[in-house]
Amino acid sequence: MYERYRFSWPDLECPNIVTRDLTILRKGKKKISVKLTGVKLRELIPYCLYEVPESAHEQAGAIPELRPGRILSRNLKISEEMYGGSVEEEMEQCFISYDGVYKARRGLSHIERRYVSTEIPDLRRWSATLDSLTRSSWGLEKSNQEARQALVSMSAHAAIEHGRVIDSHKVSARERTVQAGTLEDSHGRFNSGRIPLICFAGEKKLRKRTQIVRGIGRKMSFREVVLEQMIDALRNICTGVCRSQEYRLRSGWFAQSPDRTPRQVRQEADRLIQEARRLRQMVTRPFARSFNRCAVDLEAAAALLQEAANNRRSEPISQAKEKIGQVYRAMKELECHWRLEEVLFEVSILRESKQFVSALQQRIWHRTLQSVYRQLTGMEPLTGKHLEHGFKRPVLQRVVPHIQLADKSLMQDLPDLTGVYKELKIACDPI
Incomplete structure (x- = not known):
């Protein structure tokens, strides 16, 4: 039925787009499904794991399960239950949609x-x-x-x-x-x-x-391996963007200097535009939200630098520095999100397998939650501003209280992993 293929890790910047028929399982208590033909998808693992790109299907706007950045994972067991036997046709293969790579990883992490x-x-x-x-x-x-x-x-x-x-x-x-x-x-x-x-x-x-x-x-889900590789690749991109902005802010490049020429300013603007284009290519949820906002700020900073170079004025450069600082803080906020997601993932494994939480593990999680709490509520030291200063849609007021509640559940004499899991899920959603 299937032609032979050679597997390669998904390339986030040059994805393999395929078109196929499938059945999407709609979210809800009852198993409601939708059959679709000619759906465009980013292939992660041939035939069984995909990421939804922009403009995946003409009906995508009316189907939340086909929003860009969602992960689709094939579930043949559900397909067999729906059709009463073995499923061969693409159209009859049922896919579960996960709202982002982190939720997909948790959903597939049933193996101890x-x-x-x-x-x-x-x-x-x-x-x-x-x-x-x-x-x-x-x-x-x-x-x-x-x-x-x-x-x-x-x-x-x-x-x-x-x-x-x-x-x-x-x-x-x-x-x-x-x-x-x-x-x-x-x-x-x-x-x-x-x-x-x-x-x-x-x-x-x-x-x-x-x-x-x-x-x-040997029991590890290969789909989860691919998702973890995706997460690592996205984290490396975030780290690179964060480092670039930190270097710009620390190096004194934005300070007034007679040695800075209009040509150098234009070159820096071009580099910012390239960074913005790279971020716009990423649709993976939940990273895409921060990436799109950062791309807008990088493009705005590039426009200000172009203005400074054309008019030989220094004021736009100071304004560009504010935009760069905003991107840097957004990456720092995303870094906090990673750390919360990792604690949530580790807690979910122990919770599902009913394993004992060691005192050492409890202290490690406690220190992580306390560190994230301080970083989210304090002043960012490099820019001297609150983490969400200048953000159009601040979300931390919906995040921080649940970090505190999660830590409270964790530090009981007998850690309440269900409470920790519940509060961290709520804390991670808005970021």
Whole structure:
């Protein structure tokens, strides 16, 4: 029935668009379905897992299950129940629609995988430490001894924490972690410019280890592997955008300088436009909402820089800096969303499998929720403004109270995982 194919990871920036017939299961208590022909979809896994693109079908506007960015997963069991036997025709294959990649991953995570709650979160925290070392190294040559010592201490603490690793990728990542805390190069010269490259190499090793770990469990759903790869790819895009804006804000590029030429300003505007175009290509929910808003701000900043270059005025550059700061804060808010989603996912695994929550795991989740709470309610240190300052549709007033309630349920003598799960689901929806 099907032709042979060679699987490759989905390319978010150059997706494979296919057209097929299918049956969509509508949301509700009763199993109501809609048969559709000629539906355009982004192929994630041939025949069974898709992402809905823009303009998927002429009836898409009237069918919430076909909104752009939703994930469609085939369910042959439901198809057989609906049609009373084996299903061969494409039109009769029933698909469940998930509102975003995170909800799809939770929906497909029915297989017990204890390591998901241990090693992969640990690898993510380790990667975040390397990212912090990268950011701390910027401008280190102009910093005082206290700032330099803080970087060395961060590196040493991470190296000690991962001192008993055996896997070759983790051993290599630990070596990079130790090396990142050495401020002098092999010639004994102070050279902080090499630290980001060292950290990038360590992050690459950790990403490889993450992919290996995800393939270890024989019972692990392959569809979930693909969704996790998508999430990682989207997070890498977000991290890249965040780093770019942070570098622009920290480097002093927006400060008045006689060395800045109109040509340089136009080049920077072109780079902003390219970043905006890249973000607009992404339709995956819930990332697409932030990506579209950031694309608008990047385009506005680019227009202001073009105006500054054409009229040789500095005022529009200051206005562009505000837009760049807004994009940076949006990425920081999205980073908080990731962290909440990861806690929610880990909680859902333990809750469904009725596993015991260790005191260590409880403390880790508690620290994460407290950290996210402080970040969402406090002033963002780089821009000196509240995280949603300037946002047209602020949502944090609907998020923060539920983080507090989730933490309260977590820190009971006997953690209420159902309460934590319920509150975190509510907290994640608006972001």
